[in-house]
Amino acid sequence: MDKYAALQAFARVVECGSFTKAVASLGATNAAVTRSVQDLEAHLRTKLIHRTTRRLSVTPDGQRLYEHAADWLNDWHALEASVVDAQAVPQGRLRVEVGAAVARQFLIPALPLFQARYPEIEINLGVGDVVVDVIAQKVDCVIRGGEVEDESLVARRLGVMNYITCASPEYLRAHGTPTHPSDLEDPRHRVLTLFMPSSRKPRPMTFERAGERLTVDCRSTLSLNESNAYVAAGLAGLGVMSVGSLLVKDALLDGRLVRLMPDWACDHKPIYLAYASRRHMSKRLRVFIDWVVQLFEQEPLLRPGAQVPEPARTAAAPRRSPTSSTSALRRAA
Known part of the structure; x- marks a missing residue:
């Protein structure tokens, strides 16, 4: 008896619920499939399938055998495919x-x-x-x-992904350069936020320096749900953004964006x-x-803690943030 062929025929009969459908699925003859199941029953000395002219039912022994046989056949087919696949060109x-x-x-x-x-x-x-x-x-x-x-x-x-804070030179000329995270809480500054479509909750802006950790509660003037659009908004001068340094590397190198508050580390992901x-x-x-x-x-x-590249040329110096002096006084107090 070909045990592999017998197990395959038995499993297909159980899955199809019919000898006729199993025969069509296997591309075999009705006599061959019937003989395989009968040989398996004889070998195991137990009835696996009750078959009448109207219906087919699996015995408890048949159900236990099917559960194990199905797993074994699946593993064998996967292993067989992997061996063939290993010798073939990836496609x-x-x-x-x-x-x-x-x-x-x-x-x-x-x-x-x-x-x-x-x-x-x-x-x-x-x-x-x-x-x-x-x-x-x-x-x-x-x-x-x-x-x-x-x-x-x-x-x-x-x-x-190491995050940094940055803005365009045009934005900084118009709104000033924040020098401390708390500067972003001033309503004169514009902050961009990125939110996930599922929750629509913006990712908070957090900063860390020498063990001090701050979460800035700033007013978002524009929220976006897609990272390319988020970067485009920053490049257009629409606000300050916290973004992965890899995503804005070229813009930092050619001066289209300016890194802000480099002594404050942002979150990483x-x-x-x-x-x-x-x-x-x-x-x-x-x-x-x-x-x-x-x-x-x-x-x-x-890589963890990777530094942002230095710009190839110096962007026009933006004016100082109108909030910087008041922020400095607030921090000194």
């Missing part, structure tokens, strides 16, 4: 979800290198700041900021690549994960 479609700004500023510019190395892999790239359900939406992997709390996912830490836990991973997903990990390791700004 097929990958569904990847990534945050908007990281996609535009970092991942997409590097994708030509990946596609040149693996031309047979098709990437379906979902770009946005909405958190997706990896398993329910059948996503292969996600790249996201913040801790991964879903225990059904495997998470690989890629780096840290870990970046993870996460995927559904599975015993056997496709080769296309494995090579993509390895490539992403290497790509992020090569970016200095994604």
Whole structure:
């Protein structure tokens, strides 16, 4: 008796609820499937399936066997596929979800290198700041900021997004340069906030220096739910923003943005690549994960405590904040 074929035939009959449907699914003959199940029953010395002209029912012994057989068959098929996959050229479609700004500023510019190395892999790239359900939406992997709390996912830490405070030279000429976090609480300053679409709650602006930690309660004049739009608003001079240094590196280097209060550290956020836990991973997903990990390791700004690059040229000196003198007096008091 071919035990593998017998178990496969038995499991398919149980799943289909019919010998006729199982025969069509397996592409076998009715006699072959019936004989496989009968041989299995004879080998195990127990009845697995009760079959009448009208209905089919699984015995308690049959149900116990099916539960174990289904797991074993799934593992075998996955292992078989992984062995074949390991010998083949990585190919097929990958569904990847990534945050908007990281996609535009970092991942997409590097994708030509990946596609040149693996031309047979098709990437379906979902770009946005909405958190997706990896398993329910059948996503292969996600790249996201913040801790991964879903225990059904495997998470690989890629780096840290270090946040800084900055504004455009035009904004600073019009509103002054804040020198202390409390300056941002003055109504004459404009602050940009970023909120998640699910909660619509803005991320607070926090600062830390020499063990002192402040959360600024400032008036937001513009809130946005997408990181690329958030950066664009800062570049347009619409307000002061707290943003990942990697996302504004070029703007800082060419003077379109000016870093503010560099002695005050802002919050940082870990970046993870996460995927559904599975015993056997496709080769296309494995090579993509390895490539992403290497790509992020090569970016200095994604290391803890990384310093923002110095600007290539000095921007026109903005005037001093109208609130700076009063803030200094308040802090001295």
